[in-house]
Amino acid sequence: MLRPLRLFAAAATFLCLLTGPAFAEKVTFVVSDGAGKPVKDAVVMVAAGAGAPAVKFSWPLEMKQENLQFSPYVLIAPVGSDVKFPNLDKVRHHVYSFSKGNKFELKLYGKDESRSVKLEKAGIAAIGCNIHDTMVAYIRVVDTPYAAKTDADGNATLDLPADAKAATVWHPDALPAEVKVTLPAKRTAPVPVSLKVKSHAH
Amino acid sequence: MLIRRWPIKRRPTSRWFGGTLRRKLTFIYSALFGLIILMVAGAVYISIKINAERSVERELQSSVNAFERLWSLSAAHMESNADVLAADFGFREAVATEDIETIASAISNAQGRLEGQTVGVAFPDGRFVSADGTLSQLPDTAYQALLEQDRPSGVVRVDNKHFQSVAVPIRAPVLVGWAFFFSELDSVRMAELEKMSAIQIKAEIRNGDHASTDHDATFRTTEAIGASRQIKSFTGDEAVSLIITYPLDAAMAPYRPMMLAILLFSLFGAALLIFSGRLVARSVTRPIFALDKAVQALASGNRQPVDVPSDDEFGRLADSFNTMLGDLEAREASIVQMGREDSETGLANRRAMDDDLRTRMTMDGDASVRVVVIRVKRFRSVRAAIGHGAAAQALAVLARRISEFADGAAPYRISATDIGLILDAQNPFVRPEGLRRLIAACAQPAMIGDASVDLLLCSGIAEPEAGRGAPIGPVDQAVVAADFAESRQEPVSVFDLAEYGNPALTLSLMSEMLAAMTDGGLSLHYQPKFSLSENQISGFEALIRWEHPVRGRVFPDSFIPVAEETGHIRQLTEWVVTRAIEDQQTLRAKGFDLPISVNVSGRQMNDESFALWAIGKVKSSGAKLCFEITETAVINDPEKALRIINLFRSTGIAISIDDYGAGLSSLSYLKQIPANELKIDKSFILTLTEGRSDELMIKSTIDLAHAMGMSVVAEGVETEQVMALLRDMGADAAQGYHISRPKPLADMLELLGAAMRKRETA
Numbered sequence: 001m002l003r004p005l006r007l008f009a010a011a012a013t014f015l016c017l018l019t020g021p022a023f024a025e026k027v028t029f030v031v032s033d034g035a036g037k038p039v040k041d042a043v044v045m046v047a048a049g050a051g052a053p054a055v056k057f058s059w060p061l062e063m064k065q066e067n068l069q070f071s072p073y074v075l076i077a078p079v080g081s082d083v084k085f086p087n088l089d090k091v092r093h094h095v096y097s098f099s100k101g102n103k104f105e106l107k108l109y110g111k112d113e114s115r116s117v118k119l120e121k122a123g124i125a126a127i128g129c130n131i132h133d134t135m136v137a138y139i140r141v142v143d144t145p146y147a148a149k150t151d152a153d154g155n156a157t158l159d160l161p162a163d164a165k166a167a168t169v170w171h172p173d174a175l176p177a178e179v180k181v182t183l184p185a186k187r188t189a190p191v192p193v194s195l196k197v198k199s200h201a202h
Numbered sequence: 203m204l205i206r207r208w209p210i211k212r213r214p215t216s217r218w219f220g221g222t223l224r225r226k227l228t229f230i231y232s233a234l235f236g237l238i239i240l241m242v243a244g245a246v247y248i249s250i251k252i253n254a255e256r257s258v259e260r261e262l263q264s265s266v267n268a269f270e271r272l273w274s275l276s277a278a279h280m281e282s283n284a285d286v287l288a289a290d291f292g293f294r295e296a297v298a299t300e301d302i303e304t305i306a307s308a309i310s311n312a313q314g315r316l317e318g319q320t321v322g323v324a325f326p327d328g329r330f331v332s333a334d335g336t337l338s339q340l341p342d343t344a345y346q347a348l349l350e351q352d353r354p355s356g357v358v359r360v361d362n363k364h365f366q367s368v369a370v371p372i373r374a375p376v377l378v379g380w381a382f383f384f385s386e387l388d389s390v391r392m393a394e395l396e397k398m399s400a401i402q403i404k405a406e407i408r409n410g411d412h413a414s415t416d417h418d419a420t421f422r423t424t425e426a427i428g429a430s431r432q433i434k435s436f437t438g439d440e441a442v443s444l445i446i447t448y449p450l451d452a453a454m455a456p457y458r459p460m461m462l463a464i465l466l467f468s469l470f471g472a473a474l475l476i477f478s479g480r481l482v483a484r485s486v487t488r489p490i491f492a493l494d495k496a497v498q499a500l501a502s503g504n505r506q507p508v509d510v511p512s513d514d515e516f517g518r519l520a521d522s523f524n525t526m527l528g529d530l531e532a533r534e535a536s537i538v539q540m541g542r543e544d545s546e547t548g549l550a551n552r553r554a555m556d557d558d559l560r561t562r563m564t565m566d567g568d569a570s571v572r573v574v575v576i577r578v579k580r581f582r583s584v585r586a587a588i589g590h591g592a593a594a595q596a597l598a599v600l601a602r603r604i605s606e607f608a609d610g611a612a613p614y615r616i617s618a619t620d621i622g623l624i625l626d627a628q629n630p631f632v633r634p635e636g637l638r639r640l641i642a643a644c645a646q647p648a649m650i651g652d653a654s655v656d657l658l659l660c661s662g663i664a665e666p667e668a669g670r671g672a673p674i675g676p677v678d679q680a681v682v683a684a685d686f687a688e689s690r691q692e693p694v695s696v697f698d699l700a701e702y703g704n705p706a707l708t709l710s711l712m713s714e715m716l717a718a719m720t721d722g723g724l725s726l727h728y729q730p731k732f733s734l735s736e737n738q739i740s741g742f743e744a745l746i747r748w749e750h751p752v753r754g755r756v757f758p759d760s761f762i763p764v765a766e767e768t769g770h771i772r773q774l775t776e777w778v779v780t781r782a783i784e785d786q787q788t789l790r791a792k793g794f795d796l797p798i799s800v801n802v803s804g805r806q807m808n809d810e811s812f813a814l815w816a817i818g819k820v821k822s823s824g825a826k827l828c829f830e831i832t833e834t835a836v837i838n839d840p841e842k843a844l845r846i847i848n849l850f851r852s853t854g855i856a857i858s859i860d861d862y863g864a865g866l867s868s869l870s871y872l873k874q875i876p877a878n879e880l881k882i883d884k885s886f887i888l889t890l891t892e893g894r895s896d897e898l899m900i901k902s903t904i905d906l907a908h909a910m911g912m913s914v915v916a917e918g919v920e921t922e923q924v925m926a927l928l929r930d931m932g933a934d935a936a937q938g939y940h941i942s943r944p945k946p947l948a949d950m951l952e953l954l955g956a957a958m959r960k961r962e963t964a
């Protein structure tokens with residue numbers, strides 16, 4: 001199994017060299033609300049240009065149900081990927097999404113059962129439970145490898161190609177939900193992003 | 203009549219306020235009672251009204267509160283229905299996926315289940331789906347309410363209809379829309395509310411007006427009481443109110459019978475009061491009316507006693523009135539009596555004589571009556587000396603004597619000096635000789651107290667028939683006749699119309715007198731004073747003579763009093779003084795420097811300007827004059843008269859007291875007057891030889907005059923015998939016919955010349 005991975009890495013490096021922006025740079029985004037409070041779970045995305053690597057993330061693609069809550073609150077998933085919905089609660093859930101293109105329904109399933117759903121379309125899937133109205137979560141289905149969500153400090157770091165021009169920052173409870181951020185020429189300093197977030201149940 | 207109407211101006215009487223006292227009293231009582239009834243009824247009405255309104259207000263408040271409870275119940279009900287719908291999984295899916303058809307079927311299904319409610323769905327972008335599947339855009343205000351409020355609820359107005367509405371969000375799990383529930387606040391809903399109240403209220407929902415933030419607001423219009431309560435509007439910023447009203451009419455309705463009863467009671471009471479008020483007023487005013495009538499009758503000369511039998515104030519007033527009426531009659535009789543009576547003597551007066559004479563002449567005819575007037579001469583002097591009371595007494599004595607002598611004929615005192623009689627034409631005393639007898643019989647001095655008063659009498663007779671053409675009545679004719687008698691110094695004179703002549707006589711007399719001063723009609727005669735010690739003429743008294751071209755000789759007694767009355771005496775006196783001075787100068791020219799006496803009226807003795815004139819005249823001419831005055835000259839204003847007398851004395855004018863003893867014999871006056879000379883009246887001297895007791899009196903008078911520094915002249919000396927007597931008694935001079943009658947100046951010159959020749963030969 002090791003070889004094919006190396007090969008894949010070598011091929012990716014090669015591809016990068018071919019496509020020009022061979023030098024990846026780490027860019028940190030700091031998302032805060034108007035009052036300077038860090039905003040957690042904001043998704044920072046930069047559109048993938050030609051020669052971008054395959055869309056793959058380091059976090060597990062799963063939306064757990066735990067303590068009558070979805071976890072995580074926001075999940076970034078590549079388009080076309082299968083997302084698992086493991087039930088860690090003793091009760092049963094009836095998970096659904098009526099979001100356009102990513103509509104699904106996972107009828108009642110019990111503890112330690114897991115279902116998975118293939119998310120076909122880039123966009124937002126708002127996830128609810130028909131039994132528990134307070135259970136809400138969001139999956140941001142993306143078609144770019146340059147996507148990350150902010151931590152508790154509001155920081156998110158992306159390895160971006162040098163020619164990346166702009167980023168999109170989204171949060172389900174923000175109004176407006178998305179803002180565009182133009183990247184500065186010099187990438188050494190963190191990029192500040194301001195997002196107005198309504199307080200939510202979490 | 204003595205009753206004077208009160209000088210109160212009567213106000214014009216109005217029908218209600220003026221007029222009779224009875225009406226006034228009735229009106230005042232009724233008005234007062236009416237006022238009280240009105241006030242009571244008003245108070246009752248107001249308290250009833252306040253009470254009624256309060257209870258209605260309470261009822262309205264509770265209705266409003268009930269409405270509010272109903273409202274929230276209904277809202278809660280609708281909200282729960284909406285929640286049920288919004289929670290339905292299939293419905294949420296339909297909304298989330300904007301499956302319009304499914305949504306429409308779901309809401310129309312819900313509408314069918316919930317009667318009277320309309321259901322709809324709004325999408326987050328403001329599109330609205332109704333039960334029939336049509337899409338419309340929500341009004342901005344409603345959309346805004348959805349965005350701002352989680353679950354808006356309240357009144358919303360659509361097409362002028364009011365709805366109670368709620369909206370609940372539909373989450374799947376994010377907000378995909380709102381479920382709307384509406385319930386129209388129509389007449390049925392309002393009727394339900396109205397039915398809940400105990401009273402017949404009217405409920406309605408209104409926008410804008412009447413909205414009040416005060417939850418307990420009640421209000422009042424002219425016809426109704428109302429309560430309003432603001433209702434939450436769906437959008438939150440619209441003013442919507444529930445208005446509940448109740449007609450005032452209805453509020454007062456339960457009390458109407460009671461108020462009617464009060465009104466009827468009041469009317470009945472007022473009627474009763476007017477009736478009884480009239481009765482009371484009548485009982486009060488009847489005696490007043492009777493009194494009023496009696497007073498009015500009295501005012502028109504009709505005396506009626508008042509009959510008020512009550513023993514209250516009115517009864518006493520009536521008694522007083524009746525008593526007063528009696529007094530009035532007595533007093534009136536006495537006044538009538540007084541009108542006919544001379545207050546000094548108690549004799550009947552001139553008025554009585556006129557009345558009685560008129561009666562006699564009417565009854566018996568003019569020809570049957572004669573009027574006689576008997577006068578006391580110089581009565582003024584008598585009165586001045588002994589006082590009014592005593593003089594009147596003397597007159598009363600005279601009247602009694604006359605009456606006795608004339609067979610009881612009633613005497614009248616017709617003036618201060620005159621006694622009148624009405625006698626039959628056949629009466630012997632109406633003929634001059636008879637009357638002369640009567641006068642002579644009555645002329646003895648009267649004793650008044652200790653004083654003896656001489657009564658020098660003259661009289662006049664008038665025949666009413668003969669004097670019919672005269673401008674004056676028979677009594678005045680007799681008075682005029684007495685005037686003639688007095689002036690001619692005769693005892694009796696009969697009124698002669700021809701002699702009396704023109705009534706304007708006095709005025710023409712004066713103008714004729716003034717003319718006579720210049721045309722020679724008026725002249726001075728002189729009577730010598732003969733000095734008894736020197737046996738020669740020692741002076742003259744100037745006496746006025748008037749030869750009238752028509753009347754003949756006019757005696758001083760008939761024109762001097764007129765001149766005194768009319769004020770011509772000053773001119774006359776000045777004329778006499780001027781002429782006397784001229785004549786004295788004539789005498790002087792002939793070598794006879796003798797004083798001349800001039801009679802000066804008492805009136806002149808109070809006339810300072812005359813005094814100054816006379817003094818000036820005497821000083822400028824160097825004349826030697828003596829003014830003969832009577833004692834009465836100082837009676838009117840003694841102080842002034844004495845001052846003037848002293849003035850004359852100081853400029854060399856001698857003062858002589860004339861007619862001393864005629865009527866007045868007051869030594870007190872005599873003492874005051876600083877006279878040079880006293881002239882004893884001829885009435886004393888003429889009787890001197892008749893052996894009367896006057897001799898002693900004359901002697902004592904002479905002595906007294908001498909003691910007071912006066913020389914004495916006796917007048918009326920007609921015989922040598924008298925002159926001898928007087929000489930013996932010490933009189934200084936004599937005057938009279940024995941020496942010479944008054945004659946013109948020429949005669950005097952002759953007399954003086956003869957005497958002088960006689961002395962020269964002697």
Ligand SMILES: [Cu+2]
Pocket residue numbers: 092093094129130131132135
């Ligand atoms: Cu669940």
